[in-house]
Amino acid sequence: MNVIGYGLCVIGAALGIGLASSAVANSMARQPEVQGRLFTVFILASAFIEALCLIGFVVAIM
Amino acid sequence: MGDAFQQVSGEMGELIESFFTTPIFGNSTVGFTVTTFWFLIACIIMLTVFFSYKKSMEGQLVPHGFLANGVEYLVEYVRDDVCKGNLGDTWKEHFPFLATLFFMVMFGDYVGMLPTWKAGTGTTGITGALALMSFLYFIVVGMKKKGVFGYIKSLAPTGLPAPIAAVVWVIEIFSTFLRLITLAVRLFCNMFAGHVAMGVFAIMTTTFIHNMLANLTPASMGLGAMSILWMVLLVLIYVVELLVAFIQAYIFTLLSAVYIQLAEAEGH
Numbered sequence: 465m466n467v468i469g470y471g472l473c474v475i476g477a478a479l480g481i482g483l484a485s486s487a488v489a490n491s492m493a494r495q496p497e498v499q500g501r502l503f504t505v506f507i508l509a510s511a512f513i514e515a516l517c518l519i520g521f522v523v524a525i526m
Numbered sequence: 527m528g529d530a531f532q533q534v535s536g537e538m539g540e541l542i543e544s545f546f547t548t549p550i551f552g553n554s555t556v557g558f559t560v561t562t563f564w565f566l567i568a569c570i571i572m573l574t575v576f577f578s579y580k581k582s583m584e585g586q587l588v589p590h591g592f593l594a595n596g597v598e599y600l601v602e603y604v605r606d607d608v609c610k611g612n613l614g615d616t617w618k619e620h621f622p623f624l625a626t627l628f629f630m631v632m633f634g635d636y637v638g639m640l641p642t643w644k645a646g647t648g649t650t651g652i653t654g655a656l657a658l659m660s661f662l663y664f665i666v667v668g669m670k671k672k673g674v675f676g677y678i679k680s681l682a683p684t685g686l687p688a689p690i691a692a693v694v695w696v697i698e699i700f701s702t703f704l705r706l707i708t709l710a711v712r713l714f715c716n717m718f719a720g721h722v723a724m725g726v727f728a729i730m731t732t733t734f735i736h737n738m739l740a741n742l743t744p745a746s747m748g749l750g751a752m753s754i755l756w757m758v759l760l761v762l763i764y765v766v767e768l769l770v771a772f773i774q775a776y777i778f779t780l781l782s783a784v785y786i787q788l789a790e791a792e793g794h
Contacts, residue, residue: 507776511777515716519715521719
């Protein structure tokens, strides 16, 4: 059960990080000069998403 | 073949058990625990690095050598990217605090990357303490800037009708306290999950090779050959974890800076 729950949790996180990185790749292609700022935003956004996923992981194995 | 997998799952429990902090003396609420010890080691390493940096900079203005340049690069990274990028004019005031947070979290993370050492930030106690400092800091900054009631009032945006403003205010209070929890839990979970992942691959590598040597059959040799794959994955995850340790320190500092900026901002 734990593993199934964690699998569901990963679906959400994967969608989130996928959307975020595709948007960042798009914007970098359009405006290469804002790469630095975009990288910060991307890392921040993925940290928020990843945190949810990791909380799921820790809850699943505890 | 079946008992190899059973062995792995048995060792998994032992592995996860080993990541929970155990008291050296006292108990885990009031006492000196294993994680506290490693965090102390991290702090000692940090102080050694900075004092030797200071010594190497005596009588010269241009940094020479690996240590001086490395320290300078990191400090400038925090200053330019985190402080100046987010805080605007008041960055000078908050830079010492944010840089301290950054280096404490970073050294705490990296201590755990050495084999047999444990991450200083691998327990909710220590990450919670760091998050609490950041939390109190931005609240005090906000209250100094706007006054105690001014800060509490400024959590809700102005120009809303009274009932909606009350609801927004309650939500904002809730989300402010949530910042404390998410800061602590994010760092803890990253460290914990990363170390569990590394540990699992290390266990898989050794168990299958051990099994192959003990009992040489085609099936166990197949599994033993798979160990090379686990080994490669272990190295890859180790590299990712080296990156994650830095990114977590960066994110912790960046979020603290963003919260301070929000606390200082005039009416939003």
